[in-house]
Amino acid sequence: MNFDSFLEKVREHHSLQLPFVIYRHPGEKLVKGQLQPNNIIEYINDFQEKGFVFAPFNSQKRAIVFSFASAEAISVEQESFQVNLKKREYKEEQQEQDRYEKLINKTIDTIKASGLEKVVISRKKEIELETEPFLYFKRLLELYPEAMVYCWYHPLVGMWIGATPETLVKTEGRRLKTMALAGTQVFNNTKEVSWKEKEKEEQAIVTRAIVDGLSQIAEVSNLQVGEPHTVRAGNVLHLKTNVSATYETSGLKKIIKKLHPTPAVCGLPYEMAYDYILTKENYDRSYYTGYLGELNFQHTKNRNPRRRNVENSAYQSVSKQTNLYVNLRCMQVFDNRLEVYVGGGITKDSQPKSEWEETQRKAETMQQVL
Template structure:
């Protein structure tokens, strides 16, 4: 019988100076746009205000500006400042780097203190309306077919194709974050503000995928690839988990990602542990093949941000080989992913930190939101099943917003 787990675990590594909140859930309900949130199974951070800020694009410049910000914070007496950021799928695009002024944290979200009834996150003074889907369901299936032909012609082995769904709705971000944290206790709930064409927008989501966590010399990465929608039936979930574990297509897709992550981390590590078999990670809407890769660095000097950028973008969000898959996405997908399939998280002055893959997310404005989901395409991928998978993945955000009725429209 396949193992269904809730993901990897690592000892909490929050800086000792942080204020510890009684319950993160209560604080999420008091969230204000502009605050920063990153909650994981190991620790939760809620921050506000801006002590220092900068923008950077490209791997080298992001790392240089991040180091400069943390050095300036140290010079100003912030001995254990945190840098928080959300970096896009295209690393060359400008990314916002922030050292918050105020930080509240707790080692782990106390789910026993969370009420069972979800809080409504859509304000009922304006009925929600579906305004756009890019690509359309039929166009997405056609694109999957085109990608499979490219794979057969040897252009690449895997490519991740995504969709976006835009709705007109007034979203209560505090209620949305609280609901996401409630429903995704093993995930990574986040909120990070960005500027887009002069407007303030918020990246918000609950990712199931850990890109990189670092505590001293110890690191952890948990790539996910190979998925099926989750059922409400325990017995059916076990059947689907077994199907995933024995699916040649899904195991191949997963192996591509695991091999790429292990190869990227190997030069940094004196010891790297890669389990020979994946397990099945269960989320509220999906089942994923999951492999928790752990390692010990040659030294603790390399930061969590540097390691995360060395991995990004993995084949879980781009494809393999990276360059031809990335080119196909840029030419064919039809929209700018922006922060979707990027990375979001934090890094401390000691280099410790935690970064999640930016999936199961939405870009939220004052009266609109755009949701995203993607699926990995390999030899044997079937367009109708990939469309169903992307709709199921959008279900995380649609359900948290109370917009389950739009699920059918996304098919």
């Protein structure tokens, strides 16, 4: 199967209104797909399920799973092709900017007057368009090799497309990895940049919260924390700290429940920030800032690649992997419009106008492929 026939197969599946997901992990070339044979919705229960998870921001709402056992698995190598970047501006009404800046101002006032330290505020940007969603997916693969690029569809939920830079949790065997990703500045052709105290502190808050959270879980040990460093995600740069640990696989549910939503997309203290978002943000985040990816995926590796044809399982090792990502830099696709979701962390030192600008820069990740 070549890449175009892979996409054609998915397009056909979509035209039958059947659920599917196609995706590619950061830094990889293999594009994978799971095609569901019917439109029944299955939900996650105890995180022992094996399948592709799609979870909303609201942690009281259930996460959907496409079970690996019932779906048809397909895969293909990504093919490179030229993307002609059209730098188009998708202007928004002044009214929307005013509304957002007012909300940011109100949030800063609340932070100053209460125990709220940081809260992530977001919005959606509507873009009127005729769509060919598979072309967006193809362009995203090409433009963002370091992102988890996906296109997910269920007829009862809709279609979501994204290119996220943020890992929620990755596990293999008994090793676990996560990250604290926060702080944003515009990418100007170099990663050699300095960060303001406000951003450094904002990102350090996220690292501390993740480490504190994980250290409360009995099944987690050997926590290791890296140094903050700059990473690029499309048109913006972020500060990132890698966190790793050893864990007991029985603790996976607790770990995911503890990590989602991280202060990178919610805030601190957690309860206050979560409450503030649900009551004051004034719209439904839906699956934006939820999470998605493979849960308990059986990964088979040939131990000795030169003995590939030996039919002896001793030459193969099987490990269970979980690869979940935070659903950022994403959009929901409708028949004639898109809704691009964007946000940023607010602290007492935030400036409403820069926060508006930040959402514009983040929206460009999706706008570049339209």
